[in-house]
Amino acid sequence: MLHHSLLAALLPLLTCQTAGTSAPVSAEPRTAPRNVAILIYEGVELLDFAGPGEVFSAAHGPAGRAFHVFTVAKTKEPVRSQRFVTITPEFSIADCPAPDLVVIPGGNVPYEDHELQDWVRRCAGSSELVLSVCNGAFLAAQAGLLDGLEVTTHHGSLQALSANFPKLTVLTNRRFVDSGRVMTCAGVSAGIDGALHVVERLLGAQAAKDTARYMEYEWRPAEIAALHAQKGRLVTEGDDSKLAQSALQQGVPTALAEYRALAERPSEAELNAQAYTLLSAKKGPEARALFELVVAAFPDSPNALDSLSEACERLGDAPAALRHADSAVAKLKLAKDLAPERAAGIENSSASRLVRLGKGDMKTLRFACGPCGGDCDALRFLAAGPCPSCKMDMVALNVGE
Numbered sequence: 001m002l003h004h005s006l007l008a009a010l011l012p013l014l015t016c017q018t019a020g021t022s023a024p025v026s027a028e029p030r031t032a033p034r035n036v037a038i039l040i041y042e043g044v045e046l047l048d049f050a051g052p053g054e055v056f057s058a059a060h061g062p063a064g065r066a067f068h069v070f071t072v073a074k075t076k077e078p079v080r081s082q083r084f085v086t087i088t089p090e091f092s093i094a095d096c097p098a099p100d101l102v103v104i105p106g107g108n109v110p111y112e113d114h115e116l117q118d119w120v121r122r123c124a125g126s127s128e129l130v131l132s133v134c135n136g137a138f139l140a141a142q143a144g145l146l147d148g149l150e151v152t153t154h155h156g157s158l159q160a161l162s163a164n165f166p167k168l169t170v171l172t173n174r175r176f177v178d179s180g181r182v183m184t185c186a187g188v189s190a191g192i193d194g195a196l197h198v199v200e201r202l203l204g205a206q207a208a209k210d211t212a213r214y215m216e217y218e219w220r221p222a223e224i225a226a227l228h229a230q231k232g233r234l235v236t237e238g239d240d241s242k243l244a245q246s247a248l249q250q251g252v253p254t255a256l257a258e259y260r261a262l263a264e265r266p267s268e269a270e271l272n273a274q275a276y277t278l279l280s281a282k283k284g285p286e287a288r289a290l291f292e293l294v295v296a297a298f299p300d301s302p303n304a305l306d307s308l309s310e311a312c313e314r315l316g317d318a319p320a321a322l323r324h325a326d327s328a329v330a331k332l333k334l335a336k337d338l339a340p341e342r343a344a345g346i347e348n349s350s351a352s353r354l355v356r357l358g359k360g361d362m363k364t365l366r367f368a369c370g371p372c373g374g375d376c377d378a379l380r381f382l383a384a385g386p387c388p389s390c391k392m393d394m395v396a397l398n399v400g401e
Contacts, residue, residue, distance in 0.1 A: 106134025
């Protein structure tokens with residue numbers, strides 16, 4: 001038993017770590033294809049891993065295919081992406097070939113998994129490059145790879161990345177950030193641009209252009225370069241962050257006037273998403289102020305009221321949560337343009353909250369989230385369907401749960 005335990009512990013070290021560290025990614029000619037390990041996990045974002053996978057698998061150098069691309073996961077058990085694609089990992093972190101490049105896609109990122117953190121750190125010590133896509137940056141950050149660096153991520157995760165990892169300089173106006181041994185890409189399709197940039201560095205501009213042409217991908221390196229030539233813009237310099245601060249410090253009427261004066265106003269969905277990001281980043285007062293601004297800007301929206309109610313519940317203000325949930329249910333009865341599925345989700349969210357906070361029979365709350373590992377795991381709901389918070393399919397509870 002001791003022998004097998006030691007062997008299991010040593011395998012990751014043997015497969016992902018070599019003596020010394022290799023040089024940063026360069027355009028030096030190479031005959032053997034580089035190993036590209038694409039990490040996958042349950043809930044991985046489809047294009048986050050498939051986009052770079054397509055780029056690296058299609059890229060050719062003077063000797064032919066330039067990369068050997070494979071998927072790797074914590075185990076070899078199948079995982080699902082987008083709830084409709086099942087992927088069986090080719091390798092586990094215990095037996096994968098030593099990677100030259102590691103791709104960490106986003107999605108339901110298990111960034112608090114210590115085994116995956118250790119694997120990423122070991123691979124970073126011996127590989128040429130670790131590339132994160134979307135909120136895959138959270139796993140790279142948790143592994144300590146991004147400390148002191150300029151980074152980026154999906155626009156909906158910028159605030160949370162900045163708040164949770166203060167040693168990072170999080171930029172909003174970047175398609176990707178290349179730090180040599182580490183790259184972080186913005187959301188979803190940005191992983192394709194990041195991967196093409198790597199191909200350009202390794203194999204030259206023509207190889208990257210040929211790869212994009214084969215993919216029929218409208219690659220715009222000149223536009224990306226022009227964007228990256230601009231001064232880095234911090235998270236706090238965005239309109240949504242300024243509006244949240246204005247609503248908190250000067251009041252919602254002032255913030256509403258500032259919002260209406262913007263040449264390009266963020267949509268309700270964009271403001272709402274930013275408020276949820278602030279809430280996830282434990283910036284409760286700012287989040288609530290921004291949710292209140294959304295309600296003021298979109299007074300007929302039952303979703304805005306439901307979101308504000310949810311924030312109040314999570315922040316422990318039950319009276320406000322009840323008041324806004326009641327208003328959301330009332331607004332739903334007047335809404336004419338909501339899709340039936342959307343309306344049902346909002347009703348389930350608000351009506352369940354009313355019961356959870358004392359306005360109804362708790363025994364009627366018979367459904368729960370997947371679970372997903374988030375705060376919504378602790379909540380109970382009246383009806384089945386996607387979880388109003390994380391969108392995972394809810395499950396029926398047994399009596400007594």
